[in-house]
Amino acid sequence: MSTAPFPSGPPAGGAPGAPAHRLSGVDSIRRMGLIERYRDRLPFADDDPVVSLNEGSTPLVHAPRLSERVGAEVYLKYEGLNPTGSFKDRGMTAAVSAAVREGSQAVICASTGNTAASLAAYAARAGIRGVVLVPDGKIAAGKLAQALMHGAQVIALKGNFDEALRLVREIAEHHPISLVNSVNDFRIEGQKTAAFEIVEDLDGPPDALCIPVGNAGNITAYWKGFREAADAAPDGFGDGRPRLPRMVGFQARGANPLVRGEPVADPETVASAIRIGNPARWEQAMDAMVSSGGRVADVDDAQILDAYRFLAREEGVFCEPASATSVAGLLAHGAVSPEGLDRPERIVCVLTGHGLKDPQTALDESPPVIPCEPTLKALERILLG
C-alpha cells in the first residue's frame, strides 16, 4: 500500500472499465419485469393482470478479492438492486399479481422488514390495501420508512417474527385478506427466477450457492429454480459440470434453528432480517441442503459484521448485515460439507438486501466523520497529516 497521501497510477488489481456500448437485447431484458421475462415458466397466463415494478434481472457481480481469499471464483447475486432493495420483490410481484387476479382487495404479511417494504410498494402499485405486522422496535430504519411511505398500515407487535407470522396466518384464515409471506407458493414461484438468471449468466449452475436462511423461503425457491433449469436442459450444460449446485445455507448463531435442529424461542442477532426462530419452510430448506450435498452452518455476529465491512470496503458492494451472512459463512466454513469430496470452483453468494436498508448498523460499524473548519489550511492538515 502506498504511503503517499495521493497515490497516482492505477490501483493494484484495479480493472479498467468496459467501454460504453449501445443497448443490446440483453440490456432490454433488464428493463422488463420478471413475470414478463419468465412467463412461460411461471403460473401466469398472457392476459393475467401483472403488478410489477420491473423487478429481477439483477447483476451477478464477480468478487475478485473474495475469490482470492476463498480460492475459487466467487460471484455476488446483488439482490439489493431490486426496486425496493431486496429479493422480496421477486416474490411480491407474483404474490400480489395472483392476489389481484383472485379479486383480493388487501394483502398482509408478518415481516422482519423487507417483506413489509416490498408488500407496501406492490400494494400501492396495485391500488389495494397493505397491512404489515413487524416486531416492535426490531426492524431497520430504511425498511420502516419504506413501508410507511408506500402507505401500508404498519402494526408493531409486542412479540417476535414467529409470533407475528402465527397471527397473520390466523387472520388470513378468517378474513378476506391475502397472506403474502413465503408460505404463499406464488412467492416461491417469483423468487425461483433468481436461479434462472444465475444459470443464464454463468451458462450453467454454479458448483455451490451460499445463501442466508431465515424463514427459509428463499433457499426453497432457489432450489426449485435450479431443478427446473436442470430439467429444461436434459443434456446438461455442455461442459460436464454438475447439473445442480450444492445448496449451502447459513444462519446467525443467535437465530440458528436449522443448525440446532430445534426452534429457538428468543432469536437474537445483529442481522435483524433473519432474526427468526422457527422457519416456516424448515423441511424444504433441509431437503434442499441435504439432497444437493450442501450443508447448513452458522456464524456469529462478529463474523457477519466482518463480512459486511469487507464487502463494502474491498468489493465496493454494500449489502445489509443479514445478506453478508452468506459471505461470512463461506469465509468461515467454505462451501463444502464436512464429508464433501471435491472443492467447488464456481460459487455464488446471494446478497439479499441493500446496505441502505439499515443505515444505523452502517454508522455504528464505521469510523466517525472528520470535522473541518472552512479553510484550505484545515483541509490540508487533515489530508496531508
Ligand code: F0G
Ligand atoms: N436476507 C434478507 C435481507 C431478508 O430480509 C431475509 C428475510 C432473508 C435474508 C432470509 O430469507 O426468510 O426466505 O429465508 N426476510 C423476511 C422479511 C423474513 O420479513 O423481510 P428467507
